[in-house]
Amino acid sequence: MVLQTEEMKLPNALRKCGVNIEDLDFVINTHLHWDHCFGNPLIRGKKIFVQKKEVEFAENPLPTYYLTYESSHVNMTPQWTYNREGLEIVDGDTSIVPGIELILLPGHSPGFQGVLVETTKGKYLLAGDFIGQMENWTGNGIHKHIIPASNVSQFDCYKSFEKLDMLDLADRVLPGHDMIVFEHEIYPY
Numbered sequence: 532m533v534l535q536t537e538e539m540k541l542p543n544a545l546r547k548c549g550v551n552i553e554d555l556d557f558v559i560n561t562h563l564h565w566d567h568c569f570g571n572p573l574i575r576g577k578k579i580f581v582q583k584k585e586v587e588f589a590e591n592p593l594p595t596y597y598l599t600y601e602s603s604h605v606n607m608t609p610q611w612t613y614n615r616e617g618l619e620i621v622d623g624d625t626s627i628v629p630g631i632e633l634i635l636l637p638g639h640s641p642g643f644q645g646v647l648v649e650t651t652k653g654k655y656l657l658a659g660d661f662i663g664q665m666e667n668w669t670g671n672g673i674h675k676h677i678i679p680a681s682n683v684s685q686f687d688c689y690k691s692f693e694k695l696d697m698l699d700l701a702d703r704v705l706p707g708h709d710m711i712v713f714e715h716e717i718y719p720y
Contacts, residue, residue, distance in 0.1 A: 533566075541570035552577075559620070560631065561659040562640040563589040565601045565612045572613035579614060582635055583622040585642025596683070636661045636695070638688030639681060649697070652719035656700055659707040661691065667705045 539542055544554055557578040560568045588674050589609065590598045601607040608661060611618075621644075625633045630649035637643055639660045643715040656706040662668045663679045670676050678685050695704075703719075705712045 537656055538651050539650050547617075551568075557627070559612065559627075559644070559646055559655075560585075561645065561661075562643045563609070564599050564640065565610055567659070568609075569612040571617075575614050575617065577614075577617055578619040579611075579617045580619045580621055580625075580633060580644075581611075582642035582644050583620050584635075585640060585644075586620055588641040593683075600720050612674065630636065634694070634698075635692040638684060638691045639679065639686075640683055645695075650719045653703055654682070654698065654700065655703045655705060655718055656695065656698075657705050661688075662704060662706045663708040665704075665709045665711050668706065 538547070544550060548575050552574055554641050555574065555577055557580060558571075558574055559657075560571070560579055560581045560625050563581060568579075588596075589611065590599045590603055592604075596602070596606070597605045598607075602611040603609075621633060623626075625635060632647040634647050634656070635642070636645045636658075642660070645659065645661055648657065656662075658668070659683065661679070663681070666677050667677045671694075678688045678692075682688050686710045705718065
């Protein structure tokens with residue numbers, strides 16, 4: 532069972548950071564799994580950046596992904612469709628504003644995108660579910676990178692890791708499910 536406390540709800544989580552939904556200029560959905568776009572109905576009128584490949588797969592996922600994408604194939608209504616008019620569909624690597632780039636990283640999902648942010652200490656990658664744990668990025672002494680268990684294509688994961696290697700990010704990767712990111716309140720530190 533998934534439990535969402537009042538503190539976790541999008542408006543309350545934003546307010547905790549001193550931001551209101553009205554203050555947002557845009558939103559980035561790294562992918563359209565239900566747990567990454569559940570707040571989309573709350574941000575009507577805002578641009579939501581998402582990859583073309585991700586929308587195409589979300590509209591007609593493989594049967595094993597029906598629940599992950601809340602597919603109409605199983606009589607569900609995907610959360611991302613409640614603000615479909617706000618989708619800003621991009622196709623590949625895209626700079627959306629100075630200092631923020633979307634990097635297509637298929638693997639976890641067909642149209643997964645990481646967010647590359649320019650800082651005073653170089654570019655940081657907000658890797659989300661593509662790199663769940665830091666060990667996925669740093670490897671284990673045998674493998675340079677470790678493919679996360681949750682992915683739609685190991686082949687695409689390897690290709691995406693090769694792409695990231697070309698960016699020379701070193702330790703400036705923030706994984707999506709590793710407590711290590713909470714060692715610092717603000718990045719760069």
